[in-house]
Amino acid sequence: DTEVTQTPKHLVMGMTNKKSLKCEQHMGHRAMYWYKQKAKKPPELMFVYSYEKLSINESVPSRFSPECPNSSLLNLHLHALQPEDSALYLCASSQDWSGSRETQYFGPGTRLLVL
């Protein structure tokens, strides 16, 4: 089973709202990732968690706040977003973050619209 699940599938929020995106995997993977994908572009890495610790933050604005409560769950808390933050947010996981042969498995994404 190589399934990564994400909820919600779609989200519409105002610029003053607070919302959270959720990601879950049960493959025993120890690395989890958040990506942002704009239309007709490849995914852009936002955060990497390895063994539940934040390993990489690609200079993401503080209005995006990641959280890894345990090895199976990854959240992305959203606050005071801007319309340009509207995008598809993808979660991924891999066995580890330590080797070039690790395969990342992606979830179906949350399509976010900020009004």
Place this chain on the structure above:
Amino acid sequence: GNSVTQMEGPVTLSEEAFLTINCTYTATGYPSLFWYVQYPGEGLQLLLKATKADDKGSNKGFEATYRKETTSFHLEKGSVQVSDSAVYFCALSRGNTPLVFGKGTRLSVIA
């Protein structure tokens, strides 16, 4: 730094045509190479991968061979179907660095 270059799309083919999507890379050492596919309105799915030179990845009729001498990982399929219409991303992974994606190639297959 590491980079991936894919052929520009969109690519439009008739059903049962032969498909080639070119992908070349720049990287030090021996990266792992991947093809991901993104169907409309969905996330990315791993299509195939290769982790060392001369390896051939294959899945669902798609193939790609890791060519170190030409730094290439071209995607091929002998006979495409309408259901293959999607965006295809070539990507590489090298050590503890983020996955590097190409810009993606949109494929449209018409009946």
